Amino acid sequence: MSVGFIGAGQLAFALARGFTAAGVLAAHKITASSPDTDLPTVSGLRKMGVNFTVSNKDTVKSSDVLFLAVKPPIIPFILEEVGPDIEARHIVVSCAAGVTISSIEKKLSTFCPTPKVIRCMTNTPVIVREGATVYATGTHADVEDGKLLEQLMASVGFCTEVEEDLIDAVTGLSGSGPAYAFTALDALADGGVKMGLPRRLAVRLGAQALLGAAKMLLESEQHPGQLKDNVCSPGGATIHALHFLESGGFRSLLINAVEASCIRTRELQHLADQEKISPAAIKKTLLDKVKLESPSLSVASASKVSLFTNRSTSSKKN
Amino acid sequence: GKVPASSILASAPSDKNLDAWRESGCRTTHCNLEVLQESTLVFLATKPHILPGVLQEIRPAVGPHHIVVSLAAGVTLQTLQRFLPAGTKVLRLMPNLPCVVQAGAMVFARGSGAGDGEAALLKNLLSSCGLCEEVPESYINIHTGLSGSGVAYVYLFAEALAEGAVKMGMPSGLASRIAAQTLLGAAKMMLETGEHPAKLRGDVCTPGGTTIHALHQLEKGALRATVMNAVEVATNRACSVAKD
Numbered sequence: 001m002s003v004g005f006i007g008a009g010q011l012a013f014a015l016a017r018g019f020t021a022a023g024v025l026a027a028h029k030i031t032a033s034s035p036d037t038d039l040p041t042v043s044g045l046r047k048m049g050v051n052f053t054v055s056n057k058d059t060v061k062s063s064d065v066l067f068l069a070v071k072p073p074i075i076p077f078i079l080e081e082v083g084p085d086i087e088a089r090h091i092v093v094s095c096a097a098g099v100t101i102s103s104i105e106k107k108l109s110t111f112c113p114t115p116k117v118i119r120c121m122t123n124t125p126v127i128v129r130e131g132a133t134v135y136a137t138g139t140h141a142d143v144e145d146g147k148l149l150e151q152l153m154a155s156v157g158f159c160t161e162v163e164e165d166l167i168d169a170v171t172g173l174s175g176s177g178p179a180y181a182f183t184a185l186d187a188l189a190d191g192g193v194k195m196g197l198p199r200r201l202a203v204r205l206g207a208q209a210l211l212g213a214a215k216m217l218l219e220s221e222q223h224p225g226q227l228k229d230n231v232c233s234p235g236g237a238t239i240h241a242l243h244f245l246e247s248g249g250f251r252s253l254l255i256n257a258v259e260a261s262c263i264r265t266r267e268l269q270h271l272a273d274q275e276k277i278s279p280a281a282i283k284k285t286l287l288d289k290v291k292l293e294s295p296s297l298s299v300a301s302a303s304k305v306s307l308f309t310n311r312s313t314s315s316k317k318n
Numbered sequence: 319g320k321v322p323a324s325s326i327l328a329s330a331p332s333d334k335n336l337d338a339w340r341e342s343g344c345r346t347t348h349c350n351l352e353v354l355q356e357s358t359l360v361f362l363a364t365k366p367h368i369l370p371g372v373l374q375e376i377r378p379a380v381g382p383h384h385i386v387v388s389l390a391a392g393v394t395l396q397t398l399q400r401f402l403p404a405g406t407k408v409l410r411l412m413p414n415l416p417c418v419v420q421a422g423a424m425v426f427a428r429g430s431g432a433g434d435g436e437a438a439l440l441k442n443l444l445s446s447c448g449l450c451e452e453v454p455e456s457y458i459n460i461h462t463g464l465s466g467s468g469v470a471y472v473y474l475f476a477e478a479l480a481e482g483a484v485k486m487g488m489p490s491g492l493a494s495r496i497a498a499q500t501l502l503g504a505a506k507m508m509l510e511t512g513e514h515p516a517k518l519r520g521d522v523c524t525p526g527g528t529t530i531h532a533l534h535q536l537e538k539g540a541l542r543a544t545v546m547n548a549v550e551v552a553t554n555r556a557c558s559v560a561k562d
Contacts, residue, residue: 223520243543247543248540249540251542252537252540255534255537
Protein backbone atom coordinates (compact mmCIF):
# COMPACT_ATOMS: atom_id res chain seq x y z
CA MET A 1 0.00 0.00 0.00
CA SER A 2 1.31 3.41 -0.81
CA VAL A 3 0.34 6.65 0.84
CA GLY A 4 0.44 10.15 -0.56
CA PHE A 5 0.24 13.58 1.04
CA ILE A 6 -0.96 16.61 -0.84
CA GLY A 7 0.80 19.23 1.22
CA ALA A 8 4.15 18.86 2.91
CA GLY A 9 3.65 20.91 6.07
CA GLN A 10 3.33 20.11 9.76
CA LEU A 11 0.55 17.55 9.36
CA ALA A 12 2.15 15.60 6.51
CA PHE A 13 5.45 15.58 8.34
CA ALA A 14 3.89 14.42 11.62
CA LEU A 15 1.95 11.61 9.99
CA ALA A 16 4.84 10.45 7.82
CA ARG A 17 7.13 10.44 10.84
CA GLY A 18 4.57 8.54 12.87
CA PHE A 19 3.82 5.92 10.22
CA THR A 20 7.49 5.19 9.56
CA ALA A 21 8.35 5.06 13.26
CA ALA A 22 5.48 2.66 13.83
CA GLY A 23 6.76 0.44 11.05
CA VAL A 24 3.40 0.26 9.22
CA LEU A 25 4.81 1.94 6.16
CA ALA A 26 8.26 2.24 4.65
CA ALA A 27 9.36 5.77 3.83
CA HIS A 28 9.78 5.03 0.17
CA LYS A 29 6.11 4.05 -0.04
CA ILE A 30 5.21 7.59 0.98
CA THR A 31 5.01 10.52 -1.41
CA ALA A 32 4.48 14.14 -0.45
CA SER A 33 4.03 17.13 -2.68
CA SER A 34 3.95 20.88 -2.36
CA PRO A 35 4.68 23.79 -4.69
CA ASP A 36 6.61 25.42 -1.84
CA THR A 37 9.98 23.72 -1.44
CA ASP A 38 11.17 26.18 1.21
CA LEU A 39 9.05 24.72 3.98
CA PRO A 40 11.22 23.43 6.83
CA THR A 41 9.19 20.25 6.87
CA VAL A 42 10.18 19.50 3.26
CA SER A 43 13.79 18.83 4.15
CA GLY A 44 12.59 16.81 7.13
CA LEU A 45 10.49 14.64 4.85
CA ARG A 46 13.37 14.16 2.43
CA LYS A 47 15.68 13.14 5.25
CA MET A 48 13.15 10.50 6.27
CA GLY A 49 13.35 8.97 2.84
CA VAL A 50 9.91 10.11 1.71
CA ASN A 51 9.52 10.82 -2.01
CA PHE A 52 9.08 14.56 -2.38
CA THR A 53 7.74 16.18 -5.55
CA VAL A 54 6.35 19.54 -6.60
CA SER A 55 3.66 17.80 -8.62
CA ASN A 56 0.42 17.00 -6.82
CA LYS A 57 -0.62 14.94 -9.79
CA ASP A 58 2.41 12.66 -9.34
CA THR A 59 1.44 12.12 -5.73
CA VAL A 60 -2.06 11.09 -6.71
CA LYS A 61 -0.83 8.69 -9.36
CA SER A 62 1.57 6.90 -7.02
CA SER A 63 -0.82 6.57 -4.04
CA ASP A 64 -3.61 4.32 -2.92
CA VAL A 65 -4.46 6.34 0.18
CA LEU A 66 -4.33 10.07 -0.50
CA PHE A 67 -4.20 12.48 2.42
CA LEU A 68 -5.26 16.04 1.76
CA ALA A 69 -2.97 17.75 4.21
CA VAL A 70 -3.43 21.36 3.22
CA LYS A 71 -5.17 24.27 4.92
CA PRO A 72 -8.96 24.33 4.49
CA PRO A 73 -9.15 27.27 2.04
CA ILE A 74 -6.74 25.44 -0.31
CA ILE A 75 -8.83 22.28 -0.51
CA PRO A 76 -11.08 23.38 -3.39
CA PHE A 77 -8.07 24.35 -5.50
CA ILE A 78 -6.47 20.99 -4.84
CA LEU A 79 -9.63 19.14 -5.75
CA GLU A 80 -9.89 21.05 -9.03
CA GLU A 81 -6.27 20.31 -9.80
CA VAL A 82 -6.10 16.60 -9.00
CA GLY A 83 -9.74 15.73 -9.61
CA PRO A 84 -9.12 14.35 -13.10
CA ASP A 85 -6.52 11.93 -11.73
CA ILE A 86 -8.70 10.51 -8.95
CA GLU A 87 -9.83 6.96 -9.70
CA ALA A 88 -12.30 4.65 -8.01
CA ARG A 89 -9.40 2.83 -6.29
CA HIS A 90 -8.25 5.96 -4.44
CA ILE A 91 -9.20 6.59 -0.84
CA VAL A 92 -9.20 10.36 -0.39
CA VAL A 93 -8.69 11.32 3.25
CA SER A 94 -9.27 14.94 4.10
CA CYS A 95 -7.74 16.20 7.32
CA ALA A 96 -8.95 19.77 6.82
CA ALA A 97 -10.86 21.26 9.75
CA GLY A 98 -14.41 22.17 8.92
CA VAL A 99 -14.43 20.82 5.36
CA THR A 100 -17.40 18.51 4.96
CA ILE A 101 -17.50 15.18 3.18
CA SER A 102 -20.35 16.28 1.00
CA SER A 103 -18.45 19.34 -0.21
CA ILE A 104 -15.54 17.17 -1.25
CA GLU A 105 -17.74 14.53 -2.86
CA LYS A 106 -19.61 17.23 -4.75
CA LYS A 107 -16.39 18.63 -6.14
CA LEU A 108 -14.91 15.28 -7.08
CA SER A 109 -18.08 13.89 -8.60
CA THR A 110 -17.53 16.07 -11.67
CA PHE A 111 -14.45 13.93 -12.33
CA CYS A 112 -15.19 10.55 -10.75
CA PRO A 113 -18.70 9.10 -10.27
CA THR A 114 -18.06 7.33 -6.94
CA PRO A 115 -15.14 8.92 -5.12
CA LYS A 116 -14.16 7.25 -1.83
CA VAL A 117 -13.91 10.07 0.67
CA ILE A 118 -13.11 9.85 4.35
CA ARG A 119 -12.97 12.86 6.62
CA CYS A 120 -10.62 12.71 9.55
CA MET A 121 -9.52 14.94 12.38
CA THR A 122 -6.24 14.12 13.98
CA ASN A 123 -3.68 16.05 16.00
CA THR A 124 0.03 16.77 16.07
CA PRO A 125 1.08 14.18 18.67
CA VAL A 126 0.80 11.59 15.92
CA ILE A 127 4.43 12.54 15.52
CA VAL A 128 5.23 10.69 18.73
CA ARG A 129 2.55 8.08 18.07
CA GLU A 130 0.19 9.46 20.69
CA GLY A 131 -2.28 11.05 18.31
CA ALA A 132 -6.04 11.35 18.84
CA THR A 133 -7.89 10.70 15.59
CA VAL A 134 -11.51 10.38 14.58
CA TYR A 135 -12.88 9.70 11.12
CA ALA A 136 -16.19 9.57 9.29
CA THR A 137 -16.67 7.69 6.03
CA GLY A 138 -18.28 9.22 2.98
CA THR A 139 -20.99 7.90 0.71
CA HIS A 140 -18.81 5.64 -1.39
CA ALA A 141 -16.21 4.59 1.15
CA ASP A 142 -16.74 1.01 2.33
CA VAL A 143 -16.35 -0.41 5.80
CA GLU A 144 -13.01 -1.89 4.70
CA ASP A 145 -11.77 1.51 3.55
CA GLY A 146 -12.59 2.93 6.98
CA LYS A 147 -10.87 0.00 8.65
CA LEU A 148 -7.79 0.52 6.50
CA LEU A 149 -7.54 4.15 7.58
CA GLU A 150 -8.22 3.15 11.15
CA GLN A 151 -5.35 0.69 11.06
CA LEU A 152 -3.01 3.35 9.68
CA MET A 153 -4.05 5.97 12.24
CA ALA A 154 -4.11 3.49 15.13
CA SER A 155 -0.42 2.93 14.52
CA VAL A 156 0.16 6.53 15.57
CA GLY A 157 -2.24 6.76 18.49
CA PHE A 158 -5.90 6.42 19.34
CA CYS A 159 -8.33 6.21 16.44
CA THR A 160 -12.07 5.69 16.30
CA GLU A 161 -14.94 6.21 13.90
CA VAL A 162 -17.56 8.87 14.65
CA GLU A 163 -20.57 10.48 13.09
CA GLU A 164 -19.44 13.39 10.92
CA ASP A 165 -21.42 15.95 12.91
CA LEU A 166 -19.20 15.35 15.94
CA ILE A 167 -15.98 16.16 14.13
CA ASP A 168 -16.08 19.90 14.84
CA ALA A 169 -16.38 19.17 18.55
CA VAL A 170 -13.41 16.82 18.28
CA THR A 171 -11.48 19.64 16.62
CA GLY A 172 -12.22 21.84 19.61
CA LEU A 173 -11.18 19.20 22.11
CA SER A 174 -8.34 17.08 20.81
CA GLY A 175 -7.50 18.91 17.59
CA SER A 176 -6.66 22.11 19.44
CA GLY A 177 -6.04 20.27 22.70
CA PRO A 178 -2.27 19.99 22.43
CA ALA A 179 -2.08 23.81 22.25
CA TYR A 180 -3.99 24.10 25.52
CA ALA A 181 -1.58 21.61 27.04
CA PHE A 182 1.50 23.46 25.76
CA THR A 183 0.14 26.69 27.23
CA ALA A 184 -0.50 24.98 30.56
CA LEU A 185 2.95 23.42 30.54
CA ASP A 186 4.62 26.73 29.81
CA ALA A 187 2.79 28.30 32.72
CA LEU A 188 3.48 25.38 35.06
CA ALA A 189 7.16 25.66 34.21
CA ASP A 190 6.98 29.39 35.00
CA GLY A 191 5.54 28.47 38.38
CA GLY A 192 8.39 26.08 38.96
CA VAL A 193 10.95 28.65 37.94
CA LYS A 194 9.34 31.25 40.20
CA MET A 195 9.73 28.88 43.11
CA GLY A 196 13.37 28.23 42.30
CA LEU A 197 13.64 25.43 39.74
CA PRO A 198 15.92 25.71 36.70
CA ARG A 199 13.82 26.09 33.52
CA ARG A 200 14.82 22.84 31.82
CA LEU A 201 14.03 20.81 34.89
CA ALA A 202 10.75 22.65 35.40
CA VAL A 203 9.65 21.91 31.85
CA ARG A 204 10.66 18.27 32.12
CA LEU A 205 8.86 17.74 35.41
CA GLY A 206 5.74 19.60 34.31
CA ALA A 207 5.45 17.57 31.12
CA GLN A 208 6.03 14.31 32.97
CA ALA A 209 3.36 15.23 35.53
CA LEU A 210 0.75 15.79 32.80
CA LEU A 211 1.86 12.72 30.89
CA GLY A 212 1.60 10.59 34.01
CA ALA A 213 -1.77 11.99 34.98
CA ALA A 214 -3.17 11.39 31.50
CA LYS A 215 -1.84 7.85 31.52
CA MET A 216 -3.36 7.19 34.94
CA LEU A 217 -6.72 8.39 33.74
CA LEU A 218 -6.62 6.35 30.54
CA GLU A 219 -5.67 3.20 32.42
CA SER A 220 -8.09 3.73 35.30
CA GLU A 221 -11.79 3.02 35.64
CA GLN A 222 -12.06 5.94 38.02
CA HIS A 223 -13.57 9.32 37.36
CA PRO A 224 -10.99 12.14 37.09
CA GLY A 225 -12.73 13.77 40.08
CA GLN A 226 -11.92 10.71 42.15
CA LEU A 227 -8.32 10.64 40.91
CA LYS A 228 -8.03 14.31 41.86
CA ASP A 229 -9.36 13.54 45.37
CA ASN A 230 -6.77 10.80 45.72
CA VAL A 231 -4.02 13.41 45.34
CA CYS A 232 -5.50 15.91 47.78
CA SER A 233 -4.64 15.10 51.38
CA PRO A 234 -6.80 17.02 53.88
CA GLY A 235 -5.46 20.50 54.51
CA GLY A 236 -2.47 19.80 52.31
CA ALA A 237 -0.61 21.60 49.57
CA THR A 238 -2.61 20.33 46.63
CA ILE A 239 -6.07 21.31 47.85
CA HIS A 240 -4.78 24.81 48.55
CA ALA A 241 -3.50 25.00 45.00
CA LEU A 242 -6.75 23.65 43.56
CA HIS A 243 -8.69 26.32 45.38
CA PHE A 244 -6.69 28.89 43.42
CA LEU A 245 -7.53 27.15 40.17
CA GLU A 246 -11.22 27.12 41.04
CA SER A 247 -11.14 30.78 42.06
CA GLY A 248 -9.72 31.62 38.67
CA GLY A 249 -12.45 29.77 36.89
CA PHE A 250 -10.01 27.23 35.52
CA ARG A 251 -12.69 24.75 34.59
CA SER A 252 -14.87 27.25 32.79
CA LEU A 253 -11.87 28.58 30.87
CA LEU A 254 -11.23 25.14 29.49
CA ILE A 255 -14.88 24.63 28.64
CA ASN A 256 -14.86 28.03 26.91
CA ALA A 257 -11.76 27.07 24.92
CA VAL A 258 -13.18 23.86 23.56
CA GLU A 259 -16.41 25.63 22.73
CA ALA A 260 -14.64 28.54 20.97
CA SER A 261 -12.51 26.25 18.84
CA CYS A 262 -15.51 24.17 17.81
CA ILE A 263 -17.60 27.24 16.99
CA ARG A 264 -14.78 28.83 15.00
CA THR A 265 -14.36 25.62 13.00
CA ARG A 266 -18.02 25.73 12.10
CA GLU A 267 -17.75 29.43 11.22
CA LEU A 268 -14.85 28.80 8.88
CA GLN A 269 -16.74 25.98 7.25
CA HIS A 270 -19.73 28.25 6.85
CA LEU A 271 -17.58 30.98 5.35
CA ALA A 272 -16.06 28.53 2.95
CA ASP A 273 -19.41 27.14 1.92
CA GLN A 274 -21.63 30.16 1.69
CA GLU A 275 -19.37 33.02 0.95
CA LYS A 276 -16.36 33.72 -1.15
CA ILE A 277 -12.82 33.75 0.01
CA SER A 278 -10.45 36.46 -1.11
CA PRO A 279 -7.45 35.28 -3.10
CA ALA A 280 -5.38 37.38 -0.72
CA ALA A 281 -5.97 34.60 1.78
CA ILE A 282 -4.09 32.20 -0.40
CA LYS A 283 -0.41 32.44 -1.12
CA LYS A 284 0.39 33.99 -4.44
CA THR A 285 2.81 31.25 -5.49
CA LEU A 286 0.15 28.61 -5.02
CA LEU A 287 -2.41 30.55 -7.00
CA ASP A 288 0.01 31.03 -9.85
CA LYS A 289 0.88 27.38 -9.81
CA VAL A 290 -2.74 26.39 -9.91
CA LYS A 291 -3.41 28.80 -12.75
CA LEU A 292 -0.64 27.17 -14.77
CA GLU A 293 -1.91 23.66 -14.19
CA SER A 294 -5.62 24.33 -14.60
CA PRO A 295 -6.23 27.01 -17.18
CA SER A 296 -9.96 26.31 -16.86
CA LEU A 297 -9.95 27.80 -13.37
CA SER A 298 -9.70 31.52 -13.82
CA VAL A 299 -8.99 33.92 -11.03
CA ALA A 300 -9.86 37.54 -11.56
CA SER A 301 -7.29 39.70 -9.88
CA ALA A 302 -9.56 41.93 -7.83
CA SER A 303 -12.63 39.83 -7.40
CA LYS A 304 -13.32 36.98 -5.09
CA VAL A 305 -13.21 33.31 -5.90
CA SER A 306 -16.22 31.10 -5.59
CA LEU A 307 -15.11 27.93 -3.93
CA PHE A 308 -18.05 25.66 -4.32
CA THR A 309 -21.07 25.81 -6.52
CA ASN A 310 -24.48 24.47 -5.59
CA ARG A 311 -23.28 22.91 -2.41
CA SER A 312 -25.60 21.63 0.22
CA THR A 313 -25.05 22.01 3.94
CA SER A 314 -26.13 18.53 4.82
CA SER A 315 -23.62 16.36 6.57
CA LYS A 316 -23.13 12.62 6.51
CA LYS A 317 -26.11 10.40 5.80
CA ASN A 318 -27.83 9.01 8.88
CA GLY B 319 -37.96 5.54 69.92
CA LYS B 320 -34.55 4.81 71.45
CA VAL B 321 -35.32 6.33 74.84
CA PRO B 322 -38.73 6.70 76.53
CA ALA B 323 -39.61 10.33 77.21
CA SER B 324 -40.08 9.59 80.87
CA SER B 325 -36.39 8.72 81.14
CA ILE B 326 -35.42 12.20 79.95
CA LEU B 327 -34.96 14.98 82.50
CA ALA B 328 -34.27 18.53 81.39
CA SER B 329 -33.38 21.50 83.59
CA ALA B 330 -33.48 25.21 83.01
CA PRO B 331 -33.58 28.27 85.32
CA SER B 332 -37.01 29.34 84.05
CA ASP B 333 -40.08 27.67 82.58
CA LYS B 334 -39.71 29.52 79.31
CA ASN B 335 -38.73 26.49 77.26
CA LEU B 336 -39.62 23.69 79.63
CA ASP B 337 -43.28 23.51 78.56
CA ALA B 338 -42.28 22.04 75.23
CA TRP B 339 -40.34 19.31 77.00
CA ARG B 340 -43.20 18.50 79.31
CA GLU B 341 -45.55 18.28 76.37
CA SER B 342 -43.44 15.53 74.81
CA GLY B 343 -43.60 13.60 78.07
CA CYS B 344 -40.22 14.50 79.54
CA ARG B 345 -39.71 15.42 83.16
CA THR B 346 -38.43 18.85 84.00
CA THR B 347 -36.77 20.66 86.90
CA HIS B 348 -35.13 23.95 87.80
CA CYS B 349 -32.28 22.24 89.56
CA ASN B 350 -29.21 21.29 87.56
CA LEU B 351 -27.88 19.13 90.35
CA GLU B 352 -31.05 17.04 90.18
CA VAL B 353 -30.22 16.15 86.57
CA LEU B 354 -26.84 14.88 87.68
CA GLN B 355 -28.42 12.86 90.48
CA GLU B 356 -31.14 11.30 88.30
CA SER B 357 -29.15 10.69 85.07
CA THR B 358 -26.13 8.81 83.81
CA LEU B 359 -25.88 10.46 80.38
CA VAL B 360 -25.88 14.24 80.79
CA PHE B 361 -26.00 16.67 77.87
CA LEU B 362 -24.72 20.20 78.48
CA ALA B 363 -26.80 22.30 76.14
CA THR B 364 -26.28 25.82 77.40
CA LYS B 365 -24.84 28.78 75.57
CA PRO B 366 -21.04 28.66 75.62
CA HIS B 367 -20.50 31.66 77.91
CA ILE B 368 -22.81 30.19 80.57
CA LEU B 369 -21.11 26.81 80.60
CA PRO B 370 -18.16 27.52 82.94
CA GLY B 371 -20.60 28.66 85.63
CA VAL B 372 -22.75 25.57 85.17
CA LEU B 373 -19.72 23.28 85.25
CA GLN B 374 -18.59 24.75 88.57
CA GLU B 375 -22.10 24.31 89.91
CA ILE B 376 -22.47 20.65 89.00
CA ARG B 377 -18.88 19.58 89.67
CA PRO B 378 -19.53 18.25 93.19
CA ALA B 379 -22.29 15.97 91.87
CA VAL B 380 -20.29 14.48 88.99
CA GLY B 381 -19.15 10.92 89.50
CA PRO B 382 -17.23 8.20 87.63
CA HIS B 383 -20.53 6.69 86.40
CA HIS B 384 -21.53 9.87 84.57
CA ILE B 385 -21.09 10.46 80.84
CA VAL B 386 -20.99 14.19 80.17
CA VAL B 387 -21.63 15.35 76.59
CA SER B 388 -21.11 19.01 75.78
CA LEU B 389 -22.86 20.65 72.86
CA ALA B 390 -21.34 24.07 73.47
CA ALA B 391 -19.68 25.50 70.39
CA GLY B 392 -16.09 26.50 70.88
CA VAL B 393 -15.63 24.98 74.36
CA THR B 394 -12.80 22.51 74.07
CA LEU B 395 -12.43 19.14 75.76
CA GLN B 396 -9.44 20.59 77.57
CA THR B 397 -11.63 23.33 79.08
CA LEU B 398 -14.42 20.91 79.97
CA GLN B 399 -12.01 18.52 81.64
CA ARG B 400 -10.41 21.33 83.60
CA PHE B 401 -13.74 22.24 85.21
CA LEU B 402 -14.78 18.66 86.01
CA PRO B 403 -13.26 15.99 88.30
CA ALA B 404 -10.21 14.24 86.90
CA GLY B 405 -11.08 11.14 84.88
CA THR B 406 -14.66 12.21 84.16
CA LYS B 407 -15.97 10.69 80.93
CA VAL B 408 -16.36 13.76 78.75
CA LEU B 409 -17.34 13.94 75.09
CA ARG B 410 -17.97 16.86 72.83
CA LEU B 411 -20.75 16.79 70.23
CA MET B 412 -21.46 19.06 67.28
CA PRO B 413 -24.86 18.46 65.63
CA ASN B 414 -26.64 20.43 62.97
CA LEU B 415 -30.14 21.71 62.62
CA PRO B 416 -31.75 18.87 60.62
CA CYS B 417 -31.35 16.61 63.65
CA VAL B 418 -34.82 17.95 64.33
CA VAL B 419 -36.13 15.93 61.39
CA GLN B 420 -33.82 13.02 62.09
CA ALA B 421 -31.62 13.87 59.11
CA GLY B 422 -28.82 15.51 61.02
CA ALA B 423 -25.08 15.33 60.51
CA MET B 424 -23.23 15.03 63.82
CA VAL B 425 -19.64 14.56 64.85
CA PHE B 426 -18.30 13.89 68.31
CA ALA B 427 -14.87 13.68 69.93
CA ARG B 428 -13.79 11.86 73.09
CA GLY B 429 -12.07 13.28 76.09
CA SER B 430 -9.29 11.34 77.82
CA GLY B 431 -11.66 9.75 80.31
CA ALA B 432 -14.11 8.41 77.72
CA GLY B 433 -13.62 4.94 76.26
CA ASP B 434 -14.93 2.77 73.46
CA GLY B 435 -18.06 1.95 75.42
CA GLU B 436 -19.08 5.58 75.86
CA ALA B 437 -18.32 6.35 72.23
CA ALA B 438 -20.40 3.41 71.05
CA LEU B 439 -23.26 4.37 73.35
CA LEU B 440 -23.36 7.92 72.09
CA LYS B 441 -23.06 6.91 68.45
CA ASN B 442 -25.82 4.38 68.82
CA LEU B 443 -28.12 6.84 70.52
CA LEU B 444 -27.49 9.69 68.11
CA SER B 445 -27.87 7.58 64.98
CA SER B 446 -31.55 8.01 65.60
CA CYS B 447 -31.10 11.68 64.67
CA GLY B 448 -29.11 11.14 61.48
CA LEU B 449 -25.50 10.51 60.55
CA CYS B 450 -23.18 10.37 63.54
CA GLU B 451 -19.41 9.88 63.28
CA GLU B 452 -16.57 9.99 65.79
CA VAL B 453 -13.76 12.35 64.83
CA PRO B 454 -10.60 13.90 66.23
CA GLU B 455 -11.47 17.13 68.05
CA SER B 456 -9.72 19.20 65.36
CA TYR B 457 -12.46 18.26 62.86
CA ILE B 458 -15.23 19.80 64.92
CA ASN B 459 -14.67 23.35 63.69
CA ILE B 460 -14.48 22.04 60.12
CA HIS B 461 -17.82 20.33 60.67
CA THR B 462 -19.22 23.70 61.70
CA GLY B 463 -18.03 25.28 58.47
CA LEU B 464 -19.21 22.38 56.32
CA SER B 465 -22.41 21.21 57.89
CA GLY B 466 -23.35 23.37 60.84
CA SER B 467 -23.35 26.52 58.72
CA GLY B 468 -23.60 24.39 55.61
CA VAL B 469 -27.32 24.00 56.09
CA ALA B 470 -27.67 27.73 55.44
CA TYR B 471 -25.69 27.45 52.20
CA VAL B 472 -28.13 24.81 51.02
CA TYR B 473 -31.09 27.05 51.87
CA LEU B 474 -29.50 29.83 49.85
CA PHE B 475 -28.93 27.51 46.89
CA ALA B 476 -32.49 26.19 47.11
CA GLU B 477 -33.87 29.72 47.17
CA ALA B 478 -31.82 30.62 44.09
CA LEU B 479 -32.98 27.54 42.22
CA ALA B 480 -36.58 28.37 42.98
CA GLU B 481 -36.04 31.97 41.94
CA GLY B 482 -34.72 30.81 38.62
CA ALA B 483 -37.82 28.72 38.11
CA VAL B 484 -40.06 31.64 39.07
CA LYS B 485 -38.29 33.76 36.51
CA MET B 486 -39.07 31.11 33.92
CA GLY B 487 -42.75 31.14 34.89
CA MET B 488 -43.33 28.66 37.73
CA PRO B 489 -45.26 29.65 40.91
CA SER B 490 -42.89 30.08 43.85
CA GLY B 491 -44.53 27.58 46.23
CA LEU B 492 -44.23 24.79 43.71
CA ALA B 493 -40.73 25.88 42.71
CA SER B 494 -39.60 25.81 46.33
CA ARG B 495 -40.96 22.33 46.97
CA ILE B 496 -39.38 20.97 43.81
CA ALA B 497 -36.07 22.64 44.63
CA ALA B 498 -36.05 21.02 48.05
CA GLN B 499 -36.96 17.61 46.67
CA THR B 500 -34.23 17.92 44.04
CA LEU B 501 -31.63 18.54 46.75
CA LEU B 502 -33.02 15.74 48.86
CA GLY B 503 -33.01 13.30 45.97
CA ALA B 504 -29.51 14.18 44.84
CA ALA B 505 -28.20 13.88 48.40
CA LYS B 506 -29.94 10.55 48.82
CA MET B 507 -28.32 9.24 45.65
CA MET B 508 -24.90 10.30 46.88
CA LEU B 509 -25.39 8.61 50.22
CA GLU B 510 -26.95 5.45 48.88
CA THR B 511 -24.77 4.78 45.84
CA GLY B 512 -21.53 5.93 47.45
CA GLU B 513 -20.47 7.14 44.00
CA HIS B 514 -18.26 10.16 43.56
CA PRO B 515 -20.38 13.27 43.00
CA ALA B 516 -18.37 14.05 39.87
CA LYS B 517 -19.44 10.75 38.37
CA LEU B 518 -23.08 11.28 39.37
CA ARG B 519 -22.90 14.73 37.80
CA GLY B 520 -21.54 13.26 34.55
CA ASP B 521 -24.36 10.73 34.50
CA VAL B 522 -26.89 13.54 34.26
CA CYS B 523 -25.13 15.32 31.40
CA THR B 524 -26.25 14.20 27.95
CA PRO B 525 -23.86 15.50 25.26
CA GLY B 526 -24.88 19.00 24.17
CA GLY B 527 -27.90 18.86 26.43
CA THR B 528 -29.49 21.23 28.93
CA THR B 529 -27.48 20.18 31.97
CA ILE B 530 -24.00 20.68 30.57
CA HIS B 531 -25.00 24.14 29.32
CA ALA B 532 -26.24 25.03 32.78
CA LEU B 533 -23.15 23.62 34.50
CA HIS B 534 -20.99 25.80 32.29
CA GLN B 535 -22.81 28.80 33.73
CA LEU B 536 -22.07 27.63 37.26
CA GLU B 537 -18.40 27.11 36.42
CA LYS B 538 -18.20 30.56 34.83
CA GLY B 539 -19.45 31.96 38.12
CA ALA B 540 -16.68 30.10 39.96
CA LEU B 541 -19.30 28.51 42.18
CA ARG B 542 -16.89 25.84 43.42
CA ALA B 543 -14.33 28.35 44.65
CA THR B 544 -17.02 30.46 46.28
CA VAL B 545 -18.36 27.49 48.20
CA MET B 546 -14.84 26.47 49.26
CA ASN B 547 -14.34 30.05 50.48
CA ALA B 548 -17.53 29.83 52.53
CA VAL B 549 -16.51 26.62 54.28
CA GLU B 550 -13.04 28.01 54.93
CA VAL B 551 -14.32 31.28 56.37
CA ALA B 552 -16.87 29.58 58.62
CA THR B 553 -14.30 27.11 59.88
CA ASN B 554 -11.81 29.87 60.65
CA ARG B 555 -14.51 31.83 62.42
CA ALA B 556 -15.36 28.81 64.56
CA CYS B 557 -11.68 28.51 65.49
CA SER B 558 -11.33 32.17 66.44
CA VAL B 559 -14.59 32.19 68.40
CA ALA B 560 -13.33 29.19 70.32
CA LYS B 561 -10.20 31.07 71.34
CA ASP B 562 -12.21 33.87 72.97
